[in-house]
Amino acid sequence: MHSDQPESRYYVGAEVANAVLGYLSRHPDAADTLEGIVRWWLPQQRYETAKGRIEQVLEALVAEGALHCERLPDGASLYTLKKVERLNTDQAGKQ
Secondary structure, X not given: OOOHHHHHHHHHHHHHHHHHHHHHHHOOOOOOOHHHHXXXXXXXXXXXXXXXXXXXXXXXXXXXXXXXXXXXXXXXXXXXXXXXXHHHHHHHHHO
């Protein structure tokens, strides 16, 4: 169990380093304190990084039939639970 801890620390360290460097590559003149970086840079970077992963998961859920995807006029996708799943979920909540 202890052998996993250094790997975990390395992964978290690499993730933070990539987030900070990613932010600075988009904002090369940025400067902030530790508190500012934690509060402003990292949440934004996590969202940008996670957005692609979230999109992949949503597309997989559509492909599996769990979600329905509707294209809006502006090109955005609107995700909803499929009607059949929604009925099953509603019935489960009433029991």
